[in-house]
Amino acid sequence: xxxxxxxxxxxxxxxxxxxxxxxxxxxxxxxxxxxxxxxxxxxxxxxxxxxxxxxxxxxxxxxxxxxxxxxxxxxxxxxxxxxxxxxxxxxxxxxxxxxxxxxxxxxxxxxxxxxxxxxxxxxxxxxxxxxxxxxxxxxxxxxxxxxxxxxxxxxxxxxxxxxxxxxxxxxxxxxxxxxxxxxxxxxxxxxxxxxxxxxxxxxxxxxxxxxxxxxxxxxxxxxxxxxxxxxxxxxxxxxxxxxxxxxxxxxxxxxxxxxxxxxxxxxxxxxxxxxxxxxxxxxxxxxxxxxxxxxxxxxxxxxxxxxxxxxxxxxxxxxxxxxxxxxxxxxxxxxxxxxxxxxxxxxxxxxxxxxxxxxxxxxxxxxxxxxxxxxxxxxxxxxxxxxxxxxxxxxxxxxxxxxxxxxxxxxxxxxxxxxxxxxxxxxxxxxxxxxxxxxxxxxxxxxxxxxxxxxxxxxxxxxxxxxxxxxxxxxxxxxxxxxxxxxxxxxxxxxxxxxxxxxxxxxxxxxxxxxxxxxxxxxxxxxxxxxxxxxxxxxxxxxxxxxxxxxxxxxxxxxxxxxx
Amino acid sequence: xxxxxxxxxxxxxxxxxxxxxxxxxxxxxxxxxxxxxxxxxxxxxxxxxxxxxxxxxxxxxxxxxxxxxxxxxxxxxxxxxxxxxxxxxxxxxxxxxxxxxxxxxxxxxxxxxxxxxxxxxxxxxxxxxxxxxxxxxxxxxxxxxxxxxxxxxxxxxxxxxxxxxxxxxxxxxxxxxxxxxxxxxxxxxxxxxxxx
Numbered sequence: 120x121x122x123x124x125x126x127x128x129x130x131x132x133x134x135x136x137x138x139x140x141x142x143x144x145x146x147x148x149x150x151x152x153x154x155x156x157x158x159x160x161x162x163x164x165x166x167x168x169x170x171x172x173x174x175x176x177x178x179x180x181x182x183x184x185x186x187x188x189x190x191x192x193x194x195x196x197x198x199x200x201x202x203x204x205x206x207x208x209x210x211x212x213x214x215x216x217x218x219x220x221x222x223x224x225x226x227x228x229x230x231x232x233x234x235x236x237x238x239x240x241x242x243x244x245x246x247x248x249x250x251x252x253x254x255x256x257x258x259x260x261x262x263x264x265x266x267x268x269x270x271x272x273x274x275x276x277x278x279x280x281x282x283x284x285x286x287x288x289x290x291x292x293x294x295x296x297x298x299x300x301x302x303x304x305x306x307x308x309x310x311x312x313x314x315x316x317x318x319x320x321x322x323x324x325x326x327x328x329x330x331x332x333x334x335x336x337x338x339x340x341x342x343x344x345x346x347x348x349x350x351x352x353x354x355x356x357x358x359x360x361x362x363x364x365x366x367x368x369x370x371x372x373x374x375x376x377x378x379x380x381x382x383x384x385x386x387x388x389x390x391x392x393x394x395x396x397x398x399x400x401x402x403x404x405x406x407x408x409x410x411x412x413x414x415x416x417x418x419x420x421x422x423x424x425x426x427x428x429x430x431x432x433x434x435x436x437x438x439x440x441x442x443x444x445x446x447x448x449x450x451x452x453x454x455x456x457x458x459x460x461x462x463x464x465x466x467x468x469x470x471x472x473x474x475x476x477x478x479x480x481x482x483x484x485x486x487x488x489x490x491x492x493x494x495x496x497x498x499x500x501x502x503x504x505x506x507x508x509x510x511x512x513x514x515x516x517x518x519x520x521x522x523x524x525x526x527x528x529x530x531x532x533x534x535x536x537x538x539x540x541x542x543x544x545x546x547x548x549x550x551x552x553x554x555x556x557x558x559x560x561x562x563x564x565x566x567x568x569x570x571x572x573x574x575x576x577x578x579x580x581x582x583x584x585x586x587x588x589x590x591x592x593x594x595x596x597x598x599x600x601x602x603x604x605x606x607x608x609x610x611x612x613x614x615x616x617x618x619x620x621x622x623x624x625x626x627x628x629x630x631x632x633x634x635x636x637x638x639x640x641x642x643x644x645x646x647x648x649x650x651x652x653x654x655x656x657x658x659x660x661x662x663x664x665x666x667x668x669x670x671x672x673x674x675x676x677x678x679x680x681x682x683x
Numbered sequence: 684x685x686x687x688x689x690x691x692x693x694x695x696x697x698x699x700x701x702x703x704x705x706x707x708x709x710x711x712x713x714x715x716x717x718x719x720x721x722x723x724x725x726x727x728x729x730x731x732x733x734x735x736x737x738x739x740x741x742x743x744x745x746x747x748x749x750x751x752x753x754x755x756x757x758x759x760x761x762x763x764x765x766x767x768x769x770x771x772x773x774x775x776x777x778x779x780x781x782x783x784x785x786x787x788x789x790x791x792x793x794x795x796x797x798x799x800x801x802x803x804x805x806x807x808x809x810x811x812x813x814x815x816x817x818x819x820x821x822x823x824x825x826x827x828x829x830x831x832x833x834x835x836x837x838x839x840x841x842x843x844x845x846x847x848x849x850x851x852x853x854x855x856x857x858x859x860x861x862x863x864x865x866x867x868x869x870x871x872x873x874x875x876x877x878x879x
Contacts, residue, residue: 350715366807
């Protein structure tokens with residue numbers, strides 16, 4: 120009976136590898152041709168962090184422009200390009216790739232596999248995604264073709280028709296937008312297929328579906344959502360290209376086409392997309408909160424059920440983005456109610472996290488600080504979400520800065536916070552070094568304070584009537600001071616992010632050596648050395664409970680005695 | 684070295700084939716693309732501002748449809764042959780599948796030729812043209828991709844590189860072909876029955 124072991128001590132070859140100096144070309148070549156899920160995960164994350172800085176810089180330019188009334192820091196054309204590129208970049212080149220990067224790195228480790236199900240498809244997906252991102256930014260140079268100045272997309276991230284049709288958007292900027300996103304969409308699709316196949320077919324012995332770490336569960340749900348969510352966008356963009364290049368009439372009102380159907384197609388993608396971004400944040404939360412509360416997650420089956428529930432409900436709420444476009448009262452009522460329904464599974468999650476914290480021995484390390492801030496901010500984002508779900512309220516405040524504040528509370532307050540938490544938590548695993556706690560705390564506090572200065576205030580300018588995407592405003596509107604405060608908050612966040620970037624570089628060389636399991640955690644990735652070897656596990660692990668490392672560390676009181 | 688006891692009942696450990704899971708995932712994704720094109724087609728039925736209309740120009744491609752749908756049967760028979768290791772009859776049935784698929788795609792070519800040259804319906808003529816060529820063209824693209832896969836497999840079979848150990852991979856590709864056929868039932872219903 121006691122002849123099965125986890126590959127902790129002795130099972131791995133721990134002799135340090137010989138570091139001989141290698142030419143830079145050889146080192147780069149290794150990274151380009153790699154099919155290792157860990158390297159690809161890191162590539163995804165580095166790629167997204169780069170674009171996080173780019174899109175952050177765009178946001179700062181937007182905030183400088185809006186800080187004062189009648190300002191002319193940017194030209195109106197550049198302003199339009201910047202808010203379009205900020206939104207598109209943050210969603211498609213930062214949010215999705217970074218979360219799939221974490222999935223790539225962690226899913227095989229957490230389920231005790233040696234790699235993804237299809238390593239080469241994995242590499243192909245990454246390079247496709249990367250090419251999409253580069254193509255999007257190439258539009259700054261090539262948007263008008265060879266004969267004119269450069270011109271990036273300036274149609275907002277949802278690219279409503281008929282503005283995107285040929286007569287209204289001449290040049291190639293919209294084509295860059297569509298083609299770049301179709302390409303990175305195929306990359307995302309490939310990764311999603313890969314994650315599904317990996318979680319379903321590559322689990323180590325004993326890792327039943329209900330023993331998988333919640334991180335893996337949520338990534339499985341996210342990948343399933345991606346399959347049915349990215350593809351409608353791809354289809355709609357293909358239609359847009361048919362209109363623009365082949366003279367089709369899908370969104371051409373002159374020939375009987377409908378601009379509203381673009382809005383439907385876009386938001387059929389666009390709303391589940393928000394959940395594709397936020398479920399990985401929940402996934403990260405599900406790993407970090409138990410470890411730093413020293414308790415097993417509260418209500419594991421309820422968490423799984425709630426995640427699947429969110430995935431289903433999120434498919435039926437898209438038209439709440441379209442209350443102001445005009446629908447029948449039946450349509451309005453349906454989408455109000457379905458949107459409010461999302462509150463139930465998300466509420467279950469928040470209560471489960473609180474119950475996990477309750478009575479725990481909480482350690483306020485940097486990842487935990489970000490996670491706790493997440494719960495608080497995500498709750499507020501959810502509450503303003505319920506306000507906006509009420510159609511008459513939405514008629515007043517749709518496309519105002521209140522809406523911007525709401526979704527930035529989700530995207531920054533919840534998702535970006537959790538991305539930071541995840542990097543602080545898993546950086547030791549990926550590099551073998553701890554990130555500096557001092558710099559981390561500076562990063563956390565500056566970022567949280569800056570975040571609240573910016574986005575709390577944004578609710579109020581929204582309530583005062585400031586619409587989104589306006590280039591500038593008159594001084595007598597009374598928005599000037601508030602906008603200045605919002606911009607100051609933006610700068611504080613930018614400083615925090617620069618501290619974070621410095622921390623990543625500094626700790627890589629000078630950080631404390633982490634060891635295999637610096638947080639005393641319970642999932643399988645901490646059973647490998649830091650950084651893990653190419654093959655992950657020398658012998659295939661065998662799992663008997665949801666917390667295999669707990670069982671290993673506490674043979675007198677293993678979890679599997681309590682899990683049926 | 685700490686040893687942990689495994690739980691008393693040793694469970695049998697069986698996981699689904701990764702190829703099959705991945706192909707099913709791809710098919711679910713493809714369904715998303717087709718759904719949007721089908722919805723657009725249905726939404727724009729009768730909304731064209733000028734002719735020609737589907738009633739005037741479309742003919743029901745019954746022969747094509749019979750060919751494509753029966754190719755699903757022949758590929759299924761081929762799958763059974765390779766499982767039993769009968770490579771000769773596998774190759775024959777596989778080639779028959781390719782022939783049926785090719786008849787379908789050539790038939791679509793003739794249909795489009797008639798529509799474009801005789802009836803003057805192109806993708807820019809009206810909404811019917813836009814939605815018709817996109818939806819049927821999207822399906823035809825999938826048939827062509829499917830055929831390329833089928834032909835490659837036939838070539839490998841004829842050169843002796845495929846035997847019964849590959850039957851699972853063959854079945855994964857056949858799954859895609861079944862999907863292409865199943866989508867045709869939807870496209871056929873929407874375009875030639877509901878839309879006409």
